[in-house]
Amino acid sequence: MASAAMQRVLLAAPRRVFAGKKQFSALVSLDYEYPGLPAATPQPAKVTSVSVSTLPNGLTVATEDSCVNSTVIMTYPKAGSAGESLDEQGAALMNKCMNFKSGSGLSSILINRTIEDAGGLPFTTLNRTGASLGFTVAPEMAAGLVPLLATDCSFEKWDVRDALALANTEAEVAGTSAQIVLTENVFAAAYGPQSPAGRPLYSAPPSLDAIRSFRSRAYGLKDAVLTVTGVKDHAAFCAEVESYLADSPVGAGSLPSLAYIGGESRVATQGSGYAHVAIAFPAPASSAVATVVKHFFSAVGGSSGVSGFTADGLVGLYAGSASAGEVTDAMVKVATTSVSADTLQRAKALAKGEALLALESGSKALASAISASVLSGQGFGGPKDIVSAYDAVSEAHVKQALAAMLKNNPSLAAVGDIASVPYHATLRANFA
Numbered sequence: 001m002a003s004a005a006m007q008r009v010l011l012a013a014p015r016r017v018f019a020g021k022k023q024f025s026a027l028v029s030l031d032y033e034y035p036g037l038p039a040a041t042p043q044p045a046k047v048t049s050v051s052v053s054t055l056p057n058g059l060t061v062a063t064e065d066s067c068v069n070s071t072v073i074m075t076y077p078k079a080g081s082a083g084e085s086l087d088e089q090g091a092a093l094m095n096k097c098m099n100f101k102s103g104s105g106l107s108s109i110l111i112n113r114t115i116e117d118a119g120g121l122p123f124t125t126l127n128r129t130g131a132s133l134g135f136t137v138a139p140e141m142a143a144g145l146v147p148l149l150a151t152d153c154s155f156e157k158w159d160v161r162d163a164l165a166l167a168n169t170e171a172e173v174a175g176t177s178a179q180i181v182l183t184e185n186v187f188a189a190a191y192g193p194q195s196p197a198g199r200p201l202y203s204a205p206p207s208l209d210a211i212r213s214f215r216s217r218a219y220g221l222k223d224a225v226l227t228v229t230g231v232k233d234h235a236a237f238c239a240e241v242e243s244y245l246a247d248s249p250v251g252a253g254s255l256p257s258l259a260y261i262g263g264e265s266r267v268a269t270q271g272s273g274y275a276h277v278a279i280a281f282p283a284p285a286s287s288a289v290a291t292v293v294k295h296f297f298s299a300v301g302g303s304s305g306v307s308g309f310t311a312d313g314l315v316g317l318y319a320g321s322a323s324a325g326e327v328t329d330a331m332v333k334v335a336t337t338s339v340s341a342d343t344l345q346r347a348k349a350l351a352k353g354e355a356l357l358a359l360e361s362g363s364k365a366l367a368s369a370i371s372a373s374v375l376s377g378q379g380f381g382g383p384k385d386i387v388s389a390y391d392a393v394s395e396a397h398v399k400q401a402l403a404a405m406l407k408n409n410p411s412l413a414a415v416g417d418i419a420s421v422p423y424h425a426t427l428r429a430n431f432a
Helices: 004-012 021-028 091-097 108-117 139-149 157-175 178-191 208-218 234-244 287-304 324-335 341-360 363-375 383-391 395-406 424-431
Strands: 050-054 060-064 070-076 123-127 130-137 225-228 263-268 275-282 307-311 314-321 411-416
Touching: 050 234, 060 234, 060 363, 070 139, 070 363, 091 123, 091 130, 091 157, 091 208, 108 139, 130 139, 130 363, 139 225, 139 234, 157 178, 178 263, 178 275, 178 307, 178 314, 178 411, 225 363, 275 324, 275 395, 287 307, 287 314, 287 324, 287 341, 287 383, 287 395, 314 324, 314 411, 324 424, 341 363, 341 383, 341 395
Parallel strands: 060 225, 263 411
Antiparallel strands: 050 060, 070 130, 070 225, 123 130, 275 314, 275 411, 307 314
16 A cells, blocks of 8 residues: 555656547647747856755755756665675665566556656666666655655565566676676776675675565665755745655665775786786775865876776776786876876866766766765765865865875786786786
8 A cells, every 4th residue: 555655646647648639640740839838038157056955864965956847866775786795795786677677566667657657767877885766857746756755665576576577687797897897807906806896886685584685674765865856945845845744654774884905906808909007096085185186196197098097996997908018007107197287187177077067967967976975975066166165275175085095905907918017916016
């Protein structure tokens, strides 16, 4: 039986109405007139403003007020693979595939049809530090559909069957991608292959009891972040959402921690003739500095095929080449290059360009950026504040960050024809 909150969702949801042939023809006619509508007047673009509140149930709500569409994203920071216990390995991936399945008295078909009838397309993502699910709809539909992102999964056997097939397919596809395999090995090297953060994200699912246990702990409102764009009245929206989520699971447990150790993880593929190599270090506490360091690596290493990357607490360098030994030497050279005013300026310009371009790509990108900022505890002030944060990164900040990073045990990951890739001890000596 659907809860009272879920019943309100269904009553408020749009219903499909199949117009007659004459009506349909009128709707698609280029000559069709809409009586009574005033002529549209262009309005100046509004600067994004973000408001953040934490509800009594522990859910943090972040709303943005300038978008014409509402992208709604619920992020569960305990639902990433780093939150799995040893006997739960694979539960994060399986539960990601169980999102938008039956729960709280609603069937999978009804949940997805309700979102689709509102003009939305469901999406869900997973990484080591959390899982997210959401959709984009008209602003007036956003609050009423939020409970569909916080249902109490009932694990119907047909849903489990379909999710299992999808999880196995995702794991199989991931195993054929050199880039994904390299990423998996970077985390194994950085955090240890037996740690929650170092174990594979793409694993065969555990028992159904373990999958259920993981979900009941990780998919709760406490510590989760709900981000919604296109909301004009933050306080009213929060009150409405609090009412709608009165019956939703709160969850338990603590947020997972990432304990960096550094090391090596290699996967040899004979005869490939190509090697993918990554070297990583723990990221600076400031996300702005970490991003500038990433782009510093790209700015310095571009001519030699070396680029920078950031991922879940790491900053590093990546390169691929048929001459793995040479490219590894180039990566070491890039990492130890002195910071100059010119390279810093280029790195900051790249960082600002990347951030602003992402925000311009639509409400989903903006909502994702807001969610990431809120989860990091650094807030989100809009494009102007993003630019200011990067402008404030000085040459001294980057030098200090690089010096602190290089004091750590480096993490080396290599995949492919890696016979000429130096071993960890040799690599470490180059940074001593």
